[in-house]
Each structure stands twice: as structure tokens, then as C-alpha cells.
Amino acid sequence: MAQNDLIIRFGGEGGEGIISSGDMVAQAAARSGLEVLTFKTFPAEIRGGYAMYQTRFAHDNILCEGSGFDVMVAFNQEALDQNVKLMKEGTVLVYDYPGGDIAEEQNIPGVTCYPVPMSKTAKEDLGMYRVKNMVAMGAVAELFAISMDQIRETIKEKFGKKGAEIVELNFKALDAGRDHVRNNLKKTDPYKMDPGKPKEGTIIISGNEAVGLGALLAGVQFFSAYPITPATEVANYLSKELPKFKGTLVQAEDEIASIGNVIGASYAGAKAMTATSGPGLSLMQELIGLASISEVPIVICDVQRGGPSTGLPTKHEQSDLLLAALGCHGDASKVVISPEGVEDCVYLTVEAFNVAEKYQVPVIILSDGSLGFRTASMKRPDPKSLRIVNRELYKGNGKPFARYEFTASGVSAMALPGTPGGAYISTGLEHAESSAPRYTADNHSKMLDKRFNKLNDIEDFFPKTEADVQDGAGLGIITWGSTIGVVREAVKLARAQGLKVSALYPKLVWPLPLKALNGFTSKHKKILIPEVNKQGQLARLIKSETGLNSISYPIYGGMPFTPAMILDKIKEVI
Amino acid sequence: MTTATEPLKAKDYKSEIPPTWCPGCGDYGVLNAVLKAFADLQIDINNTVLVSGIGCSSRFPYFVKTYGMHTAHGRVLPVATGVKMARPELEVIAFGGDGDGFSIGGGHVPHVARKNTDITYIMMDNSIYGLTKGQMSPTTPLGMVTSTTPYGAPDNPLNPLAFCLTYGATFVAQGYSSKSKVVEDLVKRAIKHKGFSFVNIISPCPTFNKVNTFDFYKDRIGELPADHNTKDLNAALKYAFEGIDGKIATGVFYDVDKPSLLDRLNGIKDKAKASVDYDINKIIDDFIP
Ligand SMILES: Cc1ncc(C[n+]2csc(CCOP(=O)(O)OP(=O)(O)O)c2C)c(N)n1
Ligand code: SF4
Numbered sequence: 001m002a003q004n005d006l007i008i009r010f011g012g013e014g015g016e017g018i019i020s021s022g023d024m025v026a027q028a029a030a031r032s033g034l035e036v037l038t039f040k041t042f043p044a045e046i047r048g049g050y051a052m053y054q055t056r057f058a059h060d061n062i063l064c065e066g067s068g069f070d071v072m073v074a075f076n077q078e079a080l081d082q083n084v085k086l087m088k089e090g091t092v093l094v095y096d097y098p099g100g101d102i103a104e105e106q107n108i109p110g111v112t113c114y115p116v117p118m119s120k121t122a123k124e125d126l127g128m129y130r131v132k133n134m135v136a137m138g139a140v141a142e143l144f145a146i147s148m149d150q151i152r153e154t155i156k157e158k159f160g161k162k163g164a165e166i167v168e169l170n171f172k173a174l175d176a177g178r179d180h181v182r183n184n185l186k187k188t189d190p191y192k193m194d195p196g197k198p199k200e201g202t203i204i205i206s207g208n209e210a211v212g213l214g215a216l217l218a219g220v221q222f223f224s225a226y227p228i229t230p231a232t233e234v235a236n237y238l239s240k241e242l243p244k245f246k247g248t249l250v251q252a253e254d255e256i257a258s259i260g261n262v263i264g265a266s267y268a269g270a271k272a273m274t275a276t277s278g279p280g281l282s283l284m285q286e287l288i289g290l291a292s293i294s295e296v297p298i299v300i301c302d303v304q305r306g307g308p309s310t311g312l313p314t315k316h317e318q319s320d321l322l323l324a325a326l327g328c329h330g331d332a333s334k335v336v337i338s339p340e341g342v343e344d345c346v347y348l349t350v351e352a353f354n355v356a357e358k359y360q361v362p363v364i365i366l367s368d369g370s371l372g373f374r375t376a377s378m379k380r381p382d383p384k385s386l387r388i389v390n391r392e393l394y395k396g397n398g399k400p401f402a403r404y405e406f407t408a409s410g411v412s413a414m415a416l417p418g419t420p421g422g423a424y425i426s427t428g429l430e431h432a433e434s435s436a437p438r439y440t441a442d443n444h445s446k447m448l449d450k451r452f453n454k455l456n457d458i459e460d461f462f463p464k465t466e467a468d469v470q471d472g473a474g475l476g477i478i479t480w481g482s483t484i485g486v487v488r489e490a491v492k493l494a495r496a497q498g499l500k501v502s503a504l505y506p507k508l509v510w511p512l513p514l515k516a517l518n519g520f521t522s523k524h525k526k527i528l529i530p531e532v533n534k535q536g537q538l539a540r541l542i543k544s545e546t547g548l549n550s551i552s553y554p555i556y557g558g559m560p561f562t563p564a565m566i567l568d569k570i571k572e573v574i
Numbered sequence: 575m576t577t578a579t580e581p582l583k584a585k586d587y588k589s590e591i592p593p594t595w596c597p598g599c600g601d602y603g604v605l606n607a608v609l610k611a612f613a614d615l616q617i618d619i620n621n622t623v624l625v626s627g628i629g630c631s632s633r634f635p636y637f638v639k640t641y642g643m644h645t646a647h648g649r650v651l652p653v654a655t656g657v658k659m660a661r662p663e664l665e666v667i668a669f670g671g672d673g674d675g676f677s678i679g680g681g682h683v684p685h686v687a688r689k690n691t692d693i694t695y696i697m698m699d700n701s702i703y704g705l706t707k708g709q710m711s712p713t714t715p716l717g718m719v720t721s722t723t724p725y726g727a728p729d730n731p732l733n734p735l736a737f738c739l740t741y742g743a744t745f746v747a748q749g750y751s752s753k754s755k756v757v758e759d760l761v762k763r764a765i766k767h768k769g770f771s772f773v774n775i776i777s778p779c780p781t782f783n784k785v786n787t788f789d790f791y792k793d794r795i796g797e798l799p800a801d802h803n804t805k806d807l808n809a810a811l812k813y814a815f816e817g818i819d820g821k822i823a824t825g826v827f828y829d830v831d832k833p834s835l836l837d838r839l840n841g842i843k844d845k846a847k848a849s850v851d852y853d854i855n856k857i858i859d860d861f862i863p
Contacts, residue, residue, distance in 0.1 A: 205861045246850050260651075272660065383854050415641075417621060417664050418661075420620050
């Protein structure tokens with residue numbers, strides 16, 4: 001029986017090749033024409049500790065990591081211990097035995113167990129312990145019909161530079177794994193991937209790379225950041241690509257400097273961006289306020305991680321929403337948007353620049369650890385089809401220039417240095433239209449109104465709130481960020497079971513899309529808000545803006561929701 | 575309107591906003607010298623950006639007619655860096671005080687110095703916090719009474735010149751606000767210098783610093799000897815720490831030519847075979863499985 005949706009999880013010690021095994025399976029599946037979505041968690045330490053990488057593949061669009069796994073490949077005892085309680089009836093376990101870290105032959109009720117001597121084969125037959133993961137890959141490919149040719153291709157690309165000998169050794173390990181299955185095991189489980197047809201126009205990309213690509217598509221010219229997990233990959237990717245477009249990339253001495261760099265670059269006319277994670281976003285707050293009051297368009301990508309403080313540096317959390325929306329001294333107008341998946345990471349980053357440019361505001365993109373590290377397949381973007389918005393500029397038309405002129409839209413033209421007649425001071429001090437300091441109560445109120453009111457039509461400019469309303473549903477779910485994919489899948493499952501449920505997926509999370517929100521909440525008796533943080537941050541924001549008492553469903557264990565958890569909750573509250 | 579044939583005078587660089595400094599503040603002298611330097615260099619109003627942090631001295635950009643940015647306390651150098659790296663053709667000059675630059679912003683100075691970032695940094699050093707009314711600053715002398723040190727300052731002052739020299743600044747100079755002509759010359763040389771140039775200008779705060787007054791400096795300001803070799807880092811450091819003949823030394827301490835941050839970033843772009851119309855589809859191709 002072929003399977004249309006399969007999740008294979010690799011678990012072992014960090015640094016043992018878990019990640020590259022998962023990557024290769026994902027790559028091979030994508031090449032065979034399948035949709036893929038990966039999920040990894042790893043320890044904050046470079047070596048050691050439990051690391052996990054799973055790949056989900058299917059013929060249809062994959063919405064999230066899924067609920068658990070079908071196949072577990074355990075490289076050591078810890079991986080086994082961590083996952084054994086998650087193995088449901090029918091799960092398959094492939095494990096390193098005998099001769100590895102796992103001391104006993106496994107016999108788990110309801111679980112099909114395939115021992116494969118990964119360490120032993122690698123060490124004793126091939127003389128290189130490091131290729132243990134390839135032995136595992138060979139066994140997995142043979143067991144679940146994953147294209148061996150595609151895996152070989154990936155190996156060639158990955159190790160080609162290291163020389164033919166290394167490639168050969170990896171091939172041998174792969175074959176040894178395959179042969180072990182052929183000669184010693186009898187397949188009794190039903191899982192087998194039915195390859196699709198190689199698809200034209202598909203790419204496979206990580207969430208963090210997708211943000212970088214989105215920035216390039218938007219025309220980013222300047223990027224400055226300070227390394228922090230899980231955001232570093234955005235900078236790594238742009239370091240490689242941005243110079244090709246004559247863009248400038250600076251590694252700053254800290255996050256304060258990086259956002260300072262970005263503000264300077266944008267004032268000078270460049271589309272500019274930084275990427276960080278929670279602790280960095282905390283440090284940037286003062287200058288986010290500066291960008292807000294001085295009306296300098298900037299984009300900040302915050303790849304959220306567990307907090308507060310250093311918290312859980314490699315774990316998943318959606319807990320920076322309140323910081324992003326409200327975390328500035330004074331009344332700072334800003335925009336926060338949050339992508340649900342890697343495709344969104346591309347397009348919403350483009351839109352983040354559009355919003356920043358149109359409204360001359362700081363825009364924060366809230367990604368998160370599991371989304372940033374996830375790789376998934378998506379349709380190749382077409383650069384020509386994108387909407388690109390640029391800021392309104394003072395062209396030096398003889399009219400005296402007032403940088404902070406009161407206009408009907410609240411947005412005033414910006415003069416770029418070099419423009420005759422446009423010289424002005426960009427300032428974080430409250431100012432008159434001319435930009436000269438002015439602290440009168442009247443002027444401060446008017447300027448604050450200007451900076452907030454200019455965002456009045458943002459819900460129409462950024463129409464990314466999708467309402468999936470089912471007739472007769474009493475329960476509506478509202479969620480944000482990468483939890484959207486999980487809820488989408490849970491809603492499908494619920495409806496398949498005859499449950500009536502609606503959902504609202506806002507991508508604009510600050511200011512809240514009130515028209516869409518109110519329209520949705522008025523149609524449903526109960527509103528459930530699942531999110532991965534302790535305080536129920538979106539639920540609080542919604543309550544503060546609309547008075548709505550929702551059923552907040554916060555989780556905070558460093559892992560994303562699963563569709564099964566949402567489905568259970570739906571059943572509980574419906 | 576001035577035409578190309580009419581050179582701009584110092585007053586033409588003055589904005590409509592009158593300085594808000596106290597009468598007798600040393601910063602007036604700096605402003606006048608800078609305006610003169612601008613006139614002498616015929617600085618292009620439209621292609622010059624003055625960037626500052628927060629403090630009395632950081633109000634500087636408002637009083638000049640060029641483009642400017644008044645940013646946040648201590649953040650003048652990062653913001654100035656962003657302007658210059660994004661638009662290398664612009665003249666970018668950073669202004670601020672000793673508190674702004676070496677206390678809250680002190681973490682940025684070493685990096686701008688070591689990267690040899692192509693900006694000029696003019697510090698108005700009054701050894702006190704002016705705008706917040708007279709607290710101890712990083713250059714306040716040990717033992718001085720200030721509003722936060724009623725029993726005398728417990729911290730050793732730092733040496734801005736030695737600091738910048740040590741971290742690799744390629745142009746380091748010191749002036750005194752009353753010696754307008756010297757300041758004007760230092761500012762001109764600093765602007766013309768490629769890479770990071772730092773000019774510390776002793777600029778008394780008669781309102782809050784009752785020790786380092788104009789009177790105090792009257793006989794305490796000296797000049798570097800005419801034969802000082804500005805390529806000699808050790809000599810520069812010696813003068814920075816010891817002064818000259820028991821006096822505070824002014825003049826150009828150090829002036830060397832080295833690759834700047836822009837040079838190095840351009841090198842990176844060359845390596846990446848950069849072009850403004852690079853086809854983005856080529857990098858999308860890398861993601862084809
Ligand atoms: C983050 C932050 N902390 C503190 C302040 C208050 N503050 C404003 S100016 C200043 C000191 C200015 O001293 P200095 O840089 O020496 O400049 P001066 O006023 O003496 O020219 C301080 C502490 C502030 N604006 N922002
Ligand atoms: S307080 Fe001091 S530094 Fe500030 S303006 Fe007055 S004299 Fe100048």
C-alpha cells in the first residue's frame with residue numbers, strides 16, 4: 001500500500017549527522033516530485049544532546065509539521081527514550097542495533113521494529129563511524145521506497161568537493177544499509193512512499209532563507225545584523241547573495257548598532273533590514289521608537305525563540321508579540337506582520353518592505369524558530385509578478401520642503417540626501433512640520449495622531465486576513481504565525497469528522513485588522529485562540545482592542561502545536 | 575539664491591534655527607569653526623549629512639543647513655555608518671559629546687575605529703553631562719565634584735585620543751574651542767581624510783563644569799611640535815597621555831592612510847561579481863531541489 005502522507009523522524013545526538021540525513025531525505029523526496037516540510041529541534045550546545053529532524057512528505061500541500069511521526073529512526077538510546085511514548089499503534093521504529101548505543105533488542109507492542117546495525121556496519125565494515133547516518137539512510141530508503149538515485153545525487157553534490165573517495169564511501173554505506181534490509185529484514189509495515197512526478201517550477205527553501213529571498217525580491221540594498229540563533233541564517237544567506245546585487249551587508253557590533261545602521265541607510269534612501277531574535281529585539285526597542293517618530297522606513301525580522309532572557313535559544317515559541325506590538329517607550333506606531341509558512345516568509349517579507357515604504361514606519365516580521373529552520377517546498381516565485389512599493393519622495397519642486405508636513409494620508413514626502421532644497425533634520429525629538437524641535441502640547445498631539453492615523457487604511461493595503469467560515473459553526477479559531485498551518489490542518493480533520501468550525505488567519509497582527517476581526521467574531525459564539533506562549537498574547541491584544549473574551553489556549557513547552565492537540569481542544573470547547 | 579559662481583560663505587551654512595546653547599558655551603566656537611571649514615571646503619549642502627546622538631552638543635545638526643539626523647543617545651556612530659555605507663558619495667560627519675560618545679555609545683567607537691569606517695567624528699568634550707545638568711561624564715577628572723559625585727568623582731577619566739588610537743583610528747586630532755582657526759583646520763583635515771577620523775574638541779561648559787573652565791585652560795593648552803611625525807603611533811600615544819610640556823596637546827596626533835570599510839566592502843562586491851541588474855532568477859535556481 002502506498003502512502004500519501006508520511007512523516008519520518010530521525011533522532012540522535014547532536015552532531016551525528018541527524019540533520020544531514022533529514023535534509024537528504026527531504027531533498028530526495030522533493031526531487032521525486034513530492035511536497036516536503038521539515039522540522040528540527042536541536043540542543044543549544046554545538047555537540048551532544050538530543051537532536052531531532054523530521055521530514056513530512058505528501059502529494060498535497062503540507063500545512064505543518066504534523067502530529068507525531070510514522071517512522072522513527074533512532075540513532076541512540078536517548079532518541080528512543082524521548083520518542084517511545086509518542087509511538088502510536090502502527091508506528092515503525094528503525095534503530096541502531098546491535099553494536100550501537102541501544103543495548104537491547106526492541107519489542108514495543110503495536111510498533112514494528114527493524115534493527116539495523118548502523119554503528120557496527122559503519123565502524124567495522126566501512127572503517128568510518130561518521131557514515132553511520134548513511135547506513136541508516138540506505139535502510140530507510142529501501143524500506144519506504146525513497147529514491148536511492150536521488151539520494152546519491154544529493155551525496156554527490158554535498159560531498160563532491162571533498163573528493164571522489166568520500167563520495168564512494170558514502171555510497172558504500174548507503175548500499176550497506178540497503179543490503180541489510182534486503183538480506184535480513186522482512187518488511188511488515190504498510191508505509192511506502194509513492195513518488196510523484198518531478199515537478200517543474202518547485203523550489204525547496206528554509207524559512208530563514210525565504211526571508212532573505214523575500215528581501216532581495218523587494219529590492220533590499222542594505223542589511224546589518226548581529227548573530228543570534230535562530231535568526232543567523234537570514235544573515236548568512238544574505239551575506240552570500242546581497243553583494244551580488246551590489247547591496248551592502250554589515251555585521252554590526254551588537255543589535256543596537258545593527259538597527260542604527262539600518263536607520264541611517266534607510267534615511268539615505270536604501271531599502272534596509274535587520275534580522276534578530278528576542279534578546280536582540282529587546283535591545284532594539286529604543287531605536288525602533290526613533291524610526292517610528294522620525295518616520296524612517298525599516299524592516300526587522302524577529303525569528304522568535306523561547307524567552308525571556310536567553311531562555312530556550314533553540315526552541316520554538318511565539319512570545320514576542322507584545323514586545324513587537326507595544327514594546328517601546330512612549331506611543332510608537334509600528335506594524336507587525338507574521339508569516340505562517342516558508343512561502344509566506346518570501347511574500348510577506350516583500351510586503352513588509354512595501355508597508356514600511358508606503359507608511360514610513362518600522363515593520364517587524366515575526367517568524368519563529370520552527371519556521372525559520374523548516375525547509376519546505378513551494379512554487380517558485382516570479383519576480384515580475386510582485387507588487388513593489390516605494391516611498392513617496394520630495395523631488396525638489398521649488399515648494400519649500402517640510403519633512404513632517406501634515407497631509408490627508410498622514411504620510412509626508414521624504415527628501416533623500418542629494419535632493420536640492422530638501423535638506424532637513426530627521427529627528428527623534430518631537431518636531432514641527434519643518435522638523436525643527438517643537439514640544440507644544442498641541443503639536444505633540446497632532447504629530448502623534450499623524451503617525452498613528454497614517455496606518456488607518458493598512459488593513460486594505462495589506463489584505464492578508466483570510467476568513468475560513470463554515471456555515472452554522474459556533475466555534476471560530478483565531479491564530480497567528482506558524483500556528484496557522486497547524487490550525488488549518490486541524491480544521492480539515494475536524495470537518496472530516498463532521499464538526500463545524502471556522503477559522504481566521506490574520507497575517508497583520510499589529511495594528512489588529514479590526515474589520516476582519518469584528519466581522520469574524522460577531523459570527524461565532526465562541527472564539528478559541530491557540531498560540532505558543534504563556535500569556536495568551538494575541539488573545540490579550542484582541543481583548544484590549546475589541547473587548548472580546550476568547551478562550552485562550554496557550555502552550556509553552558518549546559514545541560509547536562500539533563493538529564491533534566488543536567483537534568482535541570476543538571472537541572472539548574465546541 | 576547663490577549660483578555656482580558665488581562661493582558659499584560660512585553664514586550661508588547657518589540654518590534658521592538659532593543655537594539653544596547657554597551663553598558662553600564652548601560649542602559656539604566649534605559651530606563657528608565648522609561653518610568656516612565648510613565654507614572653505616565649499617561643502618555641498620545637499621550631499622552632506624550631519625548625524626548626532628543626544629546631548630547639548632548633539633543639537634549641532636539643527637544649526638546647520640545641510641541634511642541631518644538627530645538620533646538617540648549614544649547611537650550616532652551606527653546611524654552615521656548606515657548613511658555612509660548606503661550612500662558612499664555623501665559626506666557624513668558625526669557630532670556629539672563625551673557622554674554620548676564614550677559612555678552610552680562607548681561600545682561603538684572601537685568598532686568604527688577598527689573598521690576604519692569612512693566617517694568624521696567630532697566630539698565636543700566638556701568633561702560633564704550638559705543636557706542632564708551636570709553629572710559626571712567619562713572624561714570628568716578623578717575627584718571632581720559634580721551633581722552625581724558630591725564627594726568627588728570616584729572613576730578615572732578615560733582618554734578619548736588614546737582610546738581611538740588604540741583601536742585603529744587612522745586620523746586622531748584634538749582642538750580647543752577657543753582656538754577657532756586650529757579647530758577649523760583640524761575639521762578640514764578630518765573631513766578630507768579617508769577612513770575614520772576623530773577630532774576631540776575641548777569645549778567648556780560654563781554652566782555645569784566649574785573646574786574645566788576657559789580660565790582653567792588658558793595656560794594649559796599647548797600645541798604638538800611642528801616636527802611631530804603623524805605616522806608614528808607611539809609618539810601619538812605618548813602625547814595623548816602626557817601632553818606637551820605639561821600642557822594638553824592640540825593638533826593632529828595621528829594621520830595614516832589605510833584601506834577603509836568602504837574599500838573592503840567594495841572588495842567583497844568585486845569578489846561577488848556584483849552588478850545592479852544581477853538576475854535574481856539565478857539565485858532562485860539554487861533552491862531547485
Ligand atoms: C538612553 C538614554 N539615557 C539617558 C538619556 C539622558 N541623557 C541625555 S543627554 C545625556 C548626557 C549628555 O552628555 P554629553 O554626551 O557629554 O553631551 P553634552 O550635553 O555635555 O554636550 C544623557 C545622559 C537619554 N536621552 N537616553
Ligand atoms: S549646559 Fe553646558 S554644554 Fe550645555 S549648552 Fe549649557 S554650557 Fe553648553
